[in-house]
Amino acid sequence: MKTFMKGAAMLAAAGIIVKLLSAVYRIPFQNLVGDKGFYIYQQVYPFIGIMTVWTSSGFAVALSKILADRDRSEAGGIMRIAFLYLAVLSGLSFLILFAGADIITGWMGDRALAPLLRTGAAVLLLMPFLSVLKGAFQAHGKMGPVAGAQIAEQAVRVTVILAGTWIVISAGASLYAAGRAAMWGTVAGELAGVLLLFFLFGKWQGRPDARSRTAVPVWPVAKELTAVSLAASLSSLILLFFQLIDSFTMFNLITASGTPREAAMEAKGVYDRGQPLVQMGILIASTLSLTIVPLVAAHTGKKSGRTAEPFVQLAWRIAFLFGWAAALGLILVMPFVNEMLFETRSGSGALMIFSLQIFWLSLILPLTAVLQGLGRVKWPALILFAGLALKAAANVLLVPGLGIAGAAIAGNAGFAAATAGLVVYFKRIWPVRLADNRFYKTIIGASILMAAVIVPWMLLSDIWLFDGLPSRLAAVLTGLSTVAIGAPIFLGAVAKSRILSEKEWYLLPGGRRLAALQLFLNQDKKGSGPNE
Known part of the structure; x- marks a missing residue:
């Protein structure tokens, strides 16, 4: 358990750094290119983000699970199947995005985005290498190389995006050229991760032998790869799918209501200011999923000793507490944060509504992770995609009249419905009281x-x-x-x-200080908390 938690903590720390970098770089990027340039980048990013999250993250987890469950002699065959499966999947996705770029961007209402989509699609060709190498390391509990690769990917990506954008803008090129430079940053980041993992894999003394010829049935491995990878990346994918809905609908709906194209682009760029703010707001929930959820998995089904129930309750209460605090705090200070980070207070009302998504996502992330640990994947997926359908329908109804505020309301409606559905489903399979009045x-x-x-x-x-x-x-x-x-x-x-009791604070990253504060404020009280 100590080794398991150490590896989970290492990945959690890397995940925090990666998500922080992913959110923070968008702020100087927007300052460089303005709202129209931000619109250009954010219109294309969800396409690339969906495939990279699913393959480099979800497939790596799925492969590591399969390798850990099977005999070591089968490792080579399983890795080859995974690589070929991913090569076909990534290759087809690349061809669809590259060859169909004009058609896809035409549906989005802006064919000038086609070169960006073709450039970003190149990253998909690296996914088979990245996923298989990550999965091999994770299967043997070697989280250091995986964490290092994640940080290297993001650091190189952010550096190339910002440096490339600055060079292009300084040269007087168009904002679409700046967006294309940013797409090359994503490609460069993934390439850096692949090269680092290849180097570390070559130095790994006990690495699995990919040349092993032990026969392994193809279909069961491919089927499990698909199911587990989707389950592992579902909560991250749903946020990107919400962004994809906005990419296809918002610009078209705003221009159809009579707004000039340039103004519609800038309005969508203002709306997209909310994306990095939400990403930073859900950091605690993401960390919670990576730290508390393994404890839930480890204690689920135990007949004696501490069961998983207290950890489930703690995950819910921490997610609710910090998700609500982050959302409310950001809503209250939004006009100032908006100007502080993005130069103007434009769209602050819509962004205040947008920020409430932090609360819903903070509950969705640990709930889906716990349900995944219980082997429940189908219904959570259906519930999340029902929320996505509601978002799409609400966009069509609200954006023409309310503009970006309508899209923000639609996003909250979709996430709130998904949250409610997940809670009801969770209570049906595990009737535990998550928190008291x-x-x-x-x-x-x-x-x-x-x-x-x-x-x-x-x-x-x-x-x-x-x-x-x-x-x-x-x-x-x-x-x-x-x-x-x-x-x-x-x-x-x-x-x-x-x-929350002091013991519960201690289970969380940085919780020691909050436990000390709680003890100081309650020196005159006896006992040690509600869950003692």
């Missing part, structure tokens, strides 16, 4: 207290305290000071109420 009342009370303090502070800062300073500097000072005031108030109220 006191927990929810405490969250409401802490939220009201935080809002009552920071809203007057923001108004005072914006109107009087930082008046006279450059607008963006004033937004920086107001935004950061508000966070510095609001976060301790919210966490202090939560710690004082003791809705």
Whole structure:
């Protein structure tokens, strides 16, 4: 268990770094290219993101599971089947995106995006190498190379995207050329990951022998690869599918309502400012899925000792607590964060609505991960895609009249419906009480207290305290000071109420400090929390 948790913690740490880099680079990128340039990049990114997440992440997990479950003599055959299967899948996807780029971008309403789609499609040709190598390392518990490759991929990708974009923009080229340079950054990042894994695989003394000729049936391996890979990457894929729906519908719907093309592009770019903010907001939920969920899996089905139930309850309460805190905090400070990061306050109302998605996604991620650990994949997938269908329908109904605010409402409707469906389904197969009424009342009370303090502070800062300073500097000072005031108030109220015990805080990354704060605030109380 110690080795298992150490490997999980290593991947969790790498996952945090990767997701943080993935969110953060979009901010300087938007500052370089503006809202129209951001629209150009975000229109194409979901296509590439869906395939890379499914193959490089989901297939790697699936392959590692199959290799770990089978006899070592079969490893070579399984790896060859996986590689050939992925080569066919990636090759076909590449051909569809490359040859059909004009048709696909025509459906999106902007054929000038076709060169970007063709460039980004090249990354798919690297996926078989990346997935098989990652899967081989993970199957033998060697998480270091996998974590290193993930960080290398993202670091190279971000560096090439920002440097390439700056060079193109400085040379006076078009925003579409800048978007194409950004797509090459994705290709460069994946290539860096492949090269690093090849190097480490060559130095691995106990590596599986890919030349082994032990016969392995093809169909069972291919079937399991497909099922497990989709299950493992489902929660990450659903966010990208929501973005894909926006790519196909928003620009067409906005222009159809009479908005000029340039203005529609900029409006979609403003809307896309919410993507990195949501990604940063769900970091805690993503980390939770990678740290708490393995504990759930390890304790599920135990006949004696500690069962999985306390870990399921903890996963829910932590996801709810920090998902709501992140969403509410961002909603309250959005005008200042918007200007601080993206230069203007354009679309702040729509982005406030958009930010509520952090809360729904924070609940969806651990729920789907726990259900996956229980072997429940079909119904969660159907529920998530029902939410996706609702998002698409709501876009058609709301975007023509409400613009980007309508798309933000539609996104929340889809995610909220998916969350409700997952909770109902989860309760049917595991009738556990996830949290008591006191927990929810405490969250409401802490939220009201935080809002009552920071809203007057923001108004005072914006109107009087930082008046006279450059607008963006004033937004920086107001935004950061508000966070510095609001976060301790919210966490202090939560710690004082003791809705999580000190032992539970200790299970979380960085939880030691919050446990210490809770002990300090409750020195006069006896006992050690609600779940002791």
